Amino acid sequence: SRQRLRMDELNRWSTWLKLPMNFTPAFFPIDCSLVSKMVLAAGNENQNAGALSDAVLTAVWNEEKNVSDEDTIVAIANACGLDGQALITVAQTDALSDQFQSVTDEAHNADVFGSPTYVYNGEIFWGQDRMDFLDRALSS
Numbered sequence: 001s002r003q004r005l006r007m008d009e010l011n012r013w014s015t016w017l018k019l020p021m022n023f024t025p026a027f028f029p030i031d032c033s034l035v036s037k038m039v040l041a042a043g044n045e046n047q048n049a050g051a052l053s054d055a056v057l058t059a060v061w062n063e064e065k066n067v068s069d070e071d072t073i074v075a076i077a078n079a080c081g082l083d084g085q086a087l088i089t090v091a092q093t094d095a096l097s098d099q100f101q102s103v104t105d106e107a108h109n110a111d112v113f114g115s116p117t118y119v120y121n122g123e124i125f126w127g128q129d130r131m132d133f134l135d136r137a138l139s140s
Contacts (some may be wrong), residue, residue: 010023021061022061022062025060027066030066039053048082055077055080093097114127118137122135123137
């Protein structure tokens with residue numbers, strides 16, 4: 001029942017937002033640590049990490065792309081106007097791996113378990129469907 005409801009809700013959001021979604025992507029779940037490190041590296045370098053993150057999610061949930069494949073994620077980054085090869089090189093450094101582990105530990109300590117998650121004044125807002133609640137919290 002819970003899985004059926006989850007699929008119903010995803011379908012409602014997909015329809016409402018006019019965003020196509022594949023509910024059973026071919027490459028999910030996968031190890032997304034390298035592409036996550038690329039997003040972190042882009043943010044560190046004041047590049048458009050948000051665009052890269054959105055493109056990666058679209059690649060998984062809409063385009064049936066394997067975002068654990070290096071060539072694929074380099075191409076995704078390049079399509080966002082970023083230097084995918086440079087980002088992957090930085091993502092594979094020990095310093096970035098240490099930062100990634102630190103950020104992951106910080107998220108776990110804050111009870112963050114998925115994306116997108118926002119923590120505001122100690123309150124957790126998880127998922128696109130909670131954005132209205134976050135907006136209200138920010139406005140109060």
